[in-house]
Amino acid sequence: MSDEQALARVRELEEVIDRLKKARSNVHTFSISTYEDAGSALWAGQKRNGFVKRFDTAKSNFDRISEQIGQAIGECKSKQRSLAFSINPIEHPILSAQAVAIALN
Numbered sequence: 580m581s582d583e584q585a586l587a588r589v590r591e592l593e594e595v596i597d598r599l600k601k602a603r604s605n606v607h608t609f610s611i612s613t614y615e616d617a618g619s620a621l622w623a624g625q626k627r628n629g630f631v632k633r634f635d636t637a638k639s640n641f642d643r644i645s646e647q648i649g650q651a652i653g654e655c656k657s658k659q660r661s662l663a664f665s666i667n668p669i670e671h672p673i674l675s676a677q678a679v680a681i682a683l684n
Contacts, residue, residue: 582666582674589678592659596652603648611641656682 580588615634663682668675 580665582671585662585666586674586678589659589662589681592655592662593681593684596655596659599648599652599655603645603652606641606645606648609641611638 615631615638621630660682663675663678666675666678
C-alpha cells in the first residue's frame with residue numbers, strides 16, 4: 580500500500596469511527612426500561628412473567644451493544660494508528676504528520 584493510500588485509509592477509518600461513536604451515543608440515549616414498564620403493565624400472571632423473562636434477555640443483549648461498539652472503535656483506532664505510523668516520515672513528512680494527527684485525535 581502506498582503512503583497516499585494509507586493516508587486515505589486513515590481518513591476512511593476516521594469516518595467509520597465517527598459513525599460508530601454516534602451509534603454508541605444513540606444507544607446510550609435509548610431508554611429500554613421505558614419499554615419494560617409499558618410492557619409489564621399490559622400483562623398479568625404467567626404472561627407477565629414470560630414477558631419479563633424475554634425482556635430481561637433483550638435488555639442483556641441491548642446492554643452488550645455499547646460494549647461491542649466500543650470494541651469496534653478500539654479496533655478501528657488500532658488499525659488507524661498502525662496505518663498512520665506505516666507512512667514513511669522521511670519520504671512523505673506531510674502525509675505522515677496528517678495521518679498521525681488524525682490517528683492520535
